[in-house]
Amino acid sequence: MHLPLAFNAELFIQLLVNGITLGSLYALIALGYSMVYGILKLLNFAHGDVYMIGAFTGYGVLTLLGGPLSPSIAIAPLIVLMFLAAMVAAGLLGVVIERFAYRPLRESPRIAPLISALGVSFFLQNSALLLFGAQFRSYDSFVLGSKNPEFFEPGPLTDALFVVKNVNVQLIQVIVLSTTVALMVALTALIAKTAIGKAMRATSYDREAAAMMGIDTDRVIATTFFIGSVLAGAAGVMFGLLFSQVFHFMGFLAGLKGFTAAVVGGIGSIPGAMLGGLLVGLAESMAGGYLGGRWSDLTVFGILILVLLVRPSGLLGTRAIHKV
Amino acid sequence: MTLLRLRDVDTYYGEIHILQKISLEVGEGELVCLLGGNASGKSTTLKTILGLVTPRAGAVEIDGEDVSRRKTSYRIAKGLAIVPENRRLFAPMTVHENLEMGAYLRKGASSEALERVFDLFPVLKDRRRQLAGTLSGGEQQMVAMGRALMSEPKLLLMDEPSMGLAPILVERNFEIIQQVHQSGVAVLVVEQNANVSLSIADRGYVLQTGRIVLADSAKALLANEDLRKAYLGR
Ligand SMILES: Nc1ncnc2c1ncn2[C@@H]1O[C@H](COP(=O)(O)OP(=O)(O)OP(=O)(O)O)[C@@H](O)[C@H]1O
Ligand SMILES: [Mg+2]
Numbered sequence: 001m002h003l004p005l006a007f008n009a010e011l012f013i014q015l016l017v018n019g020i021t022l023g024s025l026y027a028l029i030a031l032g033y034s035m036v037y038g039i040l041k042l043l044n045f046a047h048g049d050v051y052m053i054g055a056f057t058g059y060g061v062l063t064l065l066g067g068p069l070s071p072s073i074a075i076a077p078l079i080v081l082m083f084l085a086a087m088v089a090a091g092l093l094g095v096v097i098e099r100f101a102y103r104p105l106r107e108s109p110r111i112a113p114l115i116s117a118l119g120v121s122f123f124l125q126n127s128a129l130l131l132f133g134a135q136f137r138s139y140d141s142f143v144l145g146s147k148n149p150e151f152f153e154p155g156p157l158t159d160a161l162f163v164v165k166n167v168n169v170q171l172i173q174v175i176v177l178s179t180t181v182a183l184m185v186a187l188t189a190l191i192a193k194t195a196i197g198k199a200m201r202a203t204s205y206d207r208e209a210a211a212m213m214g215i216d217t218d219r220v221i222a223t224t225f226f227i228g229s230v231l232a233g234a235a236g237v238m239f240g241l242l243f244s245q246v247f248h249f250m251g252f253l254a255g256l257k258g259f260t261a262a263v264v265g266g267i268g269s270i271p272g273a274m275l276g277g278l279l280v281g282l283a284e285s286m287a288g289g290y291l292g293g294r295w296s297d298l299t300v301f302g303i304l305i306l307v308l309l310v311r312p313s314g315l316l317g318t319r320a321i322h323k324v
Numbered sequence: 325m326t327l328l329r330l331r332d333v334d335t336y337y338g339e340i341h342i343l344q345k346i347s348l349e350v351g352e353g354e355l356v357c358l359l360g361g362n363a364s365g366k367s368t369t370l371k372t373i374l375g376l377v378t379p380r381a382g383a384v385e386i387d388g389e390d391v392s393r394r395k396t397s398y399r400i401a402k403g404l405a406i407v408p409e410n411r412r413l414f415a416p417m418t419v420h421e422n423l424e425m426g427a428y429l430r431k432g433a434s435s436e437a438l439e440r441v442f443d444l445f446p447v448l449k450d451r452r453r454q455l456a457g458t459l460s461g462g463e464q465q466m467v468a469m470g471r472a473l474m475s476e477p478k479l480l481l482m483d484e485p486s487m488g489l490a491p492i493l494v495e496r497n498f499e500i501i502q503q504v505h506q507s508g509v510a511v512l513v514v515e516q517n518a519n520v521s522l523s524i525a526d527r528g529y530v531l532q533t534g535r536i537v538l539a540d541s542a543k544a545l546l547a548n549e550d551l552r553k554a555y556l557g558r
Contacts, residue, residue: 195424195432202414202425208376209412214400214429214475 010166015289016282021173021242023281024180028235029258030265030273030280031187032094032228038268039204039224041110045117046097048255049124050229054090054236055246056128058082059137068140068149075145075156083179083237090233094225103218121251128248136247139240141172157241176238183231184274190227191270200224204268232258253297257284260304266317275316279303325352326388327403327479327510328373333382335365335372342368343379344534350479355501355511357521357542359551360531366514367409369531370481374406375399386479401429403478407485411468415457419448422456422467426474433474441470444500462493469500480504482513486520498524522546 036044061082066072105112146155157172191197203210203220265276287299328350335343371377375396386402427433442449445466486494515521522542530538
């Protein structure tokens with residue numbers, strides 16, 4: 001453990017920047033957990049693996065279009081395509097999982113869909129293992145778009161976009177943060193204003209009453225899975241771009257952290273998932289920076305336990321308003 | 325013409341046989357009441373009509389079409405609406421949003437439908453930005469009623485609309501039901517309160533532990549000695 005001798009503002013701000021970036025990613029994963037929990041009271045343990053499939057879809061698009069060293073199209077449209085493909089693939093996967101692994105068990109005891117979720121999780125991990133092998137696959141985002149990749153000259157994504165004092169902000173961090181903010185604004189507007197968003201709120205409050213209004217609740221639940229999985233797919237590509245390495249087991253830890261973020265913020269609460277994600281990302285970054293890397297996961301899960309003990313409904317979670 | 329017909333419906337919860345060979349019908353523009361004591365199967369009958377539970381035998385027909393295998397949303401689209409037992413408002417949503425949910429299949433709340441509901445319940449207009457869960461019981465009943473009317477239904481189902489309301493509100497409630505009925509909407513009202521409901525109904529059925537034991541005109545039922553002893557003596 002290396003405690004800094006004096007407070008170092010630059011280090012702190014650098015960790016803040018990294019933590020916010022990481023937090024965006026966790027928040028996106030947490031949203032899917034939270035939305036599904038809100039509507040079905042189900043912990044979708046396959047959600048982390050949907051994120052993993054998103055990451056591999058982005059990797060697939062990158063490879064198909066020439067790979068990171070010699071992409072056949074400009075990198076801006078390339079990255080947009082990677083995001084879109086991953087989001088659509090993850091979204092559809094979420095819908096399929098709901099349809100075949102959860103819907104048939106909807107009237108079963110609550111343990112049944114939970115076991116089914118673990119089954120889907122293993123299924124997806126092992127499918128990825130079969131398809132891509134056990135080794136790490138690299139987005140090589142470090143050299144992506146670089147003029148001289150063979151000399152390891154950084155590409156525009158990871159080259160410092162601007163450096164203030166010694167704080168280094170990369171383009172990829174800006175992309176991750178702004179994409180996350182855009183997705184969250186879109187999601188918030190969708191839930192607050194659109195017919196399907198209102199139907200989602202009505203269905204998560206009282207599914208039978210929603211059905212009585214003529215809302216096709218099966219469709220609403222499928223849409224919820226779609227949206228949550230789209231966000232996870234985006235997060236998968238973000239991870240690939242930020243840390244380069246994707247692998248079949250990556251959804252496990254990310255899923256746990258997304259779940260932690262959802263619980264810390266208050267599971268079922270959309271703003272809670274956003275806040276929880278940010279807190280988990282910051283905690284991980286700060287603990288890693290000040291205490292050393294092996295403390296980061298411990299700190300994250302320590303926070304989970306603390307929140308569960310002190311405020312089980314989470315920071316922004318509300319006790320359900322009692323039905324009259 | 326017959327809007328709604330149940331033919332020999334048998335409904336179970338698990339292995340428990342609840343509705344036993346229920347047959348009933350509601351004609352266009354009719355006001356029919358379904359009477360029955362606690363746990364006699366009144367709510368189950370409404371849930372069977374809407375497809376929230378699936379009967380093991382028998383058929384549910386709406387407008388002459390057998391909808392027994394159809395989803396709830398399909399049946400609602402055929403012109404049904406319900407004021408459920410305990411109102412079941414979406415408490416964390418605003419009054420306006422609750423009303424919009426009533427018009428969900430109409431692709432949103434038309435301003436005419438909203439105006440009509442606000443004419444019927446002027447208080448709701450001032451409360452439309454308020455969360456439904458924060459309203460008084462009487463106001464919540466209005467929202468539940470308004471929400472059902474937002475879809476301009478042909479047949480309105482009501483599950484114990486007077487439950488939990490002060491006597492003055494019960495009276496007001498039945499006036500509204502009558503008003504809706506006079507505007508041409510058929511109503512099937514489930515009640516334990518036989519006196520009030522029969523006084524405005526055309527016909528009535530009496531349900532006892534899952535069977536229909538009496539079916540007659542409202543007038544005849546009001547005069548029926550057995551029914552008097554069972555329900556009206558209170
Ligand atoms: N979901 C369910 N699972 C099992 N049994 C149920 C369920 N819903 C209702 N029942 C049982 O079915 C019977 C009929 O219930 P139902 O709600 O239809 O009665 P009701 O006439 O509406 O009664 P109340 O006047 O109390 O509203 C009751 O014995 C009830 O316990
Ligand atoms: Mg009932």
